[in-house]
Amino acid sequence: MTETSAAPARTCSYTVRDTPIGPLLLAATDEGLVEVVFHARGRAMERALARLTAALGARPVRTDDPAASPHPALAVAADELSRYFAGELRAFTVDLDWTLSGGFNEKVLRELTASVPFGATAGYQDLADRVGEPGGARAVGAAMGSNPLPVVVPCHRVVESSGGIGGFGGGLETKRVLLALEGVLPEPLF
Secondary structure, three states: OOOOOOOOOOOOEEEEEOOOOOOEEEEEEOOEEEEEEOOOOHHHHHHHHHHHHHHHOOOOEEOOOHHHOOOHHHHHHHHHHHHHHOOOOOOOOOOEOOOOOOHHHHHHHHHHHHHOOOOOOEEHHHHHHHOOOOOOHHHHHHHHHOOOOOOOOOHHHEEOOOOOOOOOOOOHHHHHHHHHHOOOOOOOOO
């Protein structure tokens, strides 16, 4: 009888960056940015680290200086997010590691990234149609909710056809701030 060997553990580094929408956990592997987590403190951060540990086979290592990380994608992501929030960046170029996504969800997220630029929005059904799934608006909503790379993979740009902004894993206020930053909504009054 032969034993099946588990996939080898993958190295992952992470950092937490303060942003206008709160602290973001950024995690990267040798392949690229693998996860962005909103509200990166306490339980949210521990859940994210546990998810990464389970998916990659090793606990991520924290680095407070992303430039010193053995994963260049972490430094690129931190720099690009800083420039995005300063209004200086409209398109992310950081390499992405899609390990935490797959199948239909990954297909939809890749289509979103490729076809809905800064300052634009798309409807859930519109995205479903683009990936060849007419009537798949709810499945697209689930894909947006599963996005392991929010902001960089801009699920905040997906809105309801009725004119509502729809849901958002980072909270509706965070979605409003991101859409305002991109000029889609007026700046929040407070």
